[in-house]
Amino acid sequence: MARYALVIGIAKYDNITNLPKAVNDAENIAQLLKEHGRFDVQPLPGKLIESENRWQVTAEKKLLGKELGQALRMFLLEKAKGSEALIYFAGHGFEAPSLTGEPKGYLATTDCHKDGQNAIAFDDLNTLIAKSQLSSLVVLLDCCYAGSLLERSFIRSSFPVFNREQDYCLITASRAFERAREDAEGGIFTKAVIKGLSQDKADVTTGEVNANDLMSFVSRELKGSGQEAIYMGGGRSIPLVFYPGNNQVAIGVVSEECPYRGLQAFDKEHAKFFFGRQKVVNLIQQKLTQANFIPIIGASGSGKSSVVLAGLIPQLNESEWQVLDPIKPGFEPLIKLRGAFQKFFPGAKKEKLLKDLIENEINDVAAILENLPSSVKFLLVVDQFEEVFTGGASQQEKQRFIELLTQVVDITDSRLAVVITMRADFLEPCLHYSSLHHLIQTQAVFIPPLTGVDLKEIITEPAKLQGHSVEEALLLKILQDVKQEPGFLPLLEFALTKLWDKRDQKKHQLTLEQYEKLGELAGALNLHAQKVYDYPDFEDESPTQQRTQQEKEWIRLIFLRLVRTGEGEKDTRQRQPKATLLNIAGYDPNQQEQLSELLDGEAGLVKGRLLVTGKDEKGEAWIDLAHEALIEGWQTFREWRQQDRDLRRLSDRLADSRREWCNKGKSEQYFIQGGLLAEVRDSWQQLQPYVQSPQEDEDFYQRSDNHEKSWTAELEMALTESRLREKAARVENLLTVQPLESLVLAIQTMGENQEKLPQQILAPVQNSLSRVTNKARVSIPFRGHEDDVASVAISADGQTIVSGGGDGTVRLWNLQGQPLAEPLRGH
Structure with missing residues (x-):
């Protein structure tokens, strides 16, 4: 496929300081792209070197705004249509307020003015790019305020170019508020680009340097320079230059190492065998330049973990990022989070500090960052984030874990970014956490199914x-x-x-x-x-x-x-x-x-x-x-x-409760109780094959059961005592008006006290019986026994009296002294 490059270097300005080094930078880029990039290069402003029959960028000519505008239009909409295109610009860039007062970015031309007249507005360049029909596009801008193209112009227009099928890469020398710097040789950004495109930076096997490799190198090279390169990209990583490679297949070198991973995820050790997801990796890396929390959502088996572990992390390891060891939330997400930062808190005292920073809700993630090296950007990867919802952590622990992770978006220029991977069928639980729900809505990268060339790549390229x-x-x-x-x-x-x-x-x-x-x-x-x-x-x-x-x-x-x-x-x-x-x-x-x-x-x-x-x-x-x-x-x-x-779900719930009990210092407040305890009690024998830690689970269950039984017994005792005191008070109230009922109730209450609280005869019960027997005068004859009466008892409902006498009979009476049935003889 044809490759076209428009290389612009403007040295002469009518109303701004001249930039003679811009021409040298542009010409060096032009020669590199011709010799190693396979590009048909158009230099602007150009001069024909007749002895060599070639055009080069010249400092002798001016480049007016109208000329550059027409050249960009012709290049993007006609010359490079359907082909691979690259635009390089070295010169002045500036911002000027629009009529609404908003800053607007411009590429400076020879005849431009500081208000933007005759300059090329980034908004207009964005519009041309959106209209173009290119196979791929690379834009390299070495000028002041170049980041305005990405950070303002494209953001305002909702990235129209990014929503297309074409591959693209846009790299600017500085952010929207920064100046691009020069040294004695020229622009330090272009110097880094040329160095990054040299043969010693090429892939050993393919001999290529692609746009992602270049950006990673430039970012490292400019670190501490006072300007920061900005990147946006999508689709495949575009190869920029080509050198002779050491292609194993081409020279017949055969390796027996299996390049496929079976059921395991690809990781950074196997990144060279990871194919088919470059577009997604580029999109995630692009989003990391704009946001600090990136959820990566995909169906089970869509390769989410591999995209991060074998795609994103190796790419970031070549940049200014320091990637922390990835974590999975598991049963105890806060402990896992502690492990991610552990190496920055050596020693028992600092370990205790880290534990407090993570678990104590008065602290936020910014307090953790204060203890990390100040010159480094960190990335925390939380793989299989759905374990937060399935791992059995308490609601309080889930809430705290999610809060700490999502707090990174509230920190200005945060040095920590978070990437999570999660199965799409766990989006629903996320709705219960407002900060997480919002970030998924605005920042999520959804993993698409593999199709077409990408699908073929994962099958054939590792083997190749x-x-x-x-x-x-x-x-x-x-x-x-x-x-x-x-x-x-x-x-x-x-x-x-x-x-x-x-x-x-x-x-x-x-x-x-x-x-x-x-x-x-x-x-x-x-x-x-x-x-x-x-x-x-x-x-x-x-x-x-x-x-x-x-x-x-x-x-x-x-x-x-x-x-x-x-x-x-x-x-x-x-x-x-x-x-x-x-x-x-x-x-x-x-x-x-x-x-x-x-x-x-x-x-x-x-x-x-x-x-x-x-x-x-x-x-x-x-x-x-x-x-x-x-x-x-x-x-x-x-x-x-x-x-x-049902039994296995019950076993999981029992294990979850036991872990929380252990984490809370084995406090009795965290014993299982109520319905869960009743389920475990009723199913304990059937549960045996599935309990995860038999001794620990049984000990926890028995402690919980004994605690509930003890609590129930205490409650029943208190209720019994309350009920006896109430009856004793009723005895006193009935004594003067219904002496017989008072006597019956007093005897009944004493019997209940002896039966249910044998260790403690309550004073009100004893006193009420004593008073009623001394004061109550009830004359109701009970006739029938032929010998002395040895024992009398009253039924629980107080309506029936039973008596036993020396005549060997047991007789039943009502309260009026009337026999209720034939006597029971022989007793």
């Missing part, structure tokens, strides 16, 4: 980098299959990894034949997972050793513990400490050793690429699913998840 090829028939088949599989990316990456293992090693090629044997896109993961589940010798083509039933049951429980059971069928993965998973085997050391071998031994689940392992900030081992794709992609696992969902 290793000296291998992808059979054309295989490529066509995969492209057809992905159309049938929503969220296909992890399945595709896994299938490619398996294909690499089965590649034709003579032809150095991935083939359609092996793809079909693997079960194609939809079946490869399921077949592999089932094979690892069934056979310890799963790496053999035809395995023969069967796993024991004990091992299979352990695998079932392992996988169920590595997901958090959601409402309905919405489950998410949750990593677990290895020590917690070993509890599945009970407390027999031999059994735990066998389970450990099953997890990450030679024939284990980590070796089988179904699980991944690592260590947390305390050095303790953890285990996690290799990817969420296993949740739906492995049929057996899907069937397991349908069983006992």
Whole structure:
């Protein structure tokens, strides 16, 4: 494709100081683009060097506003139409107030005036760019206030050029309020650009220097210079210059290292194999020049983590950014956040300070930044942000974590920026946090599905980098299959990894034949997972050793513990400490050793690429699913998840409550109680296979249960005492008007006291009985016994009297002394 460059260097000015060095800068750029950029260069103002039959930028000519305006129009709308275009400008730039008083940026021409007359307004340049139909565009502006083009003109117009399909890169020498500086040789920005485009800065393999590489280098080069280069870009990173490369495929060098990542995310160690997402990476980097909080939202399996870990971070590591170790919120997001800043707070005293800064709500994130090096810009990446909502943290901890992260937008010139990655199906919980909701609305980058050239790149380019090829028939088949599989990316990456293992090693090629044997896109993961589940010798083509039933049951429980059971069928993965998973085997050391071998031994689940392992900030081992794709992609696992969902949800809630209890100093205020305790009590035996830490969970449950029983007993005692005192008072009130009822109630109250509070006869009860027996005179004869009456009792409702006598009978009476039934004899 044709490549055209318009290189402008203006030395002569009628109303402003001349800039003789601008011509030298422009000519150096022009020669570089001709020799190594494959550009057809148009210099302005130009002079023909007849002896060499070429044009060059000259200091002898003026460049009037009308001439430059026409040249820009012709170049953008006609000459470079459908082609790759580059515009370079060296000269004066300035701002002047518009009629409304707002500052407006201009490129200075020879005959311009300080009010903007005869100058090229950035707004007009923006309009021309928006109208152009270019394949790609690069703009390099080395002039004062050049950032006005990006920070004001394009922002006011809502980036019309950025909404198009073309690739673009715009780099300015300074911000809207800064002057561009010169040294003895020329503009320091152009000097950095030329240095950044030199052969020693080219990619070793391709021999290219692209726009992103250039911006990263220029940013570092200008650090501390008093001016800051500004970048905006979109689409692919545009190659600017080309030098001879060391292309492995071209010279036949073959590497056996697998360039695909299976179910694991790409990271900075594997960035060279990461393809297909350059447009998104560029967009995120562009947004980081404008905002301090960037949410990256995408469907499960869309590659969000890889975009950041293998795309953005390596690109930023080449700039002025210092990227903190990425974190995942997990069960305790505030502790994870503490870990991100831990290295800046060495020693016990400072560790305690950091803990207070993060947990104490009177502090904000600015207080943390005060303790970080002042000359560095930091980036914090929070991967799998949805764990804030699924990890079981308390509402208070969730709120504090989100507040601290989102506070970066309130800090002027914040030295900390935050990038989060989150599954799109967790947007709803974000609505409950106003600051987070607003930032998602205004700053989010949504990960689009991979299509077209980008999709082909992730299939073919990693193999090509290793000296291998992808059979054309295989490529066509995969492209057809992905159309049938929503969220296909992890399945595709896994299938490619398996294909690499089965590649034709003579032809150095991935083939359609092996793809079909693997079960194609939809079946490869399921077949592999089932094979690892069934056979310890799963790496053999035809395995023969069967796993024991004990091992299979352990695998079932392992996988169920590595997901958090959601409402309905919405489950998410949750990593677990290895020590917690070993509890599945009970407390027999031999059994735990066998389970450990099953997890990450030679024939284990980590070796089988179904699980991944690592260590947390305390050095303790953890285990996690290799990817969420296993949740739906492995049929057996899907069937397991349908069983006992209520019990597994209850186990998660119990574990969450226990963790919060531990975090709160094991205060009895954080025992489980009420409905949750009742559920655990009723389901304790059925819950046993799913409790995450049997001893700890049982201890927590028993403490909670005993606490509630003790509290209930105390409450019942208090209610009983209150009720007895009330009855004793009624005895006194009835004594003069209804002596019989008073006597009956006094006897009944004493009986209840002896039964329910045997350790304590209440004084009001005893006194009321004493008074009523001394004062009440009731003459109702009870006739029927033929011998002495030995005992009398009154029913609980006070309506029936029972008596037992020496004549061997038990008789029932009403309050009027009338027998209620035949006597019971023989007693």
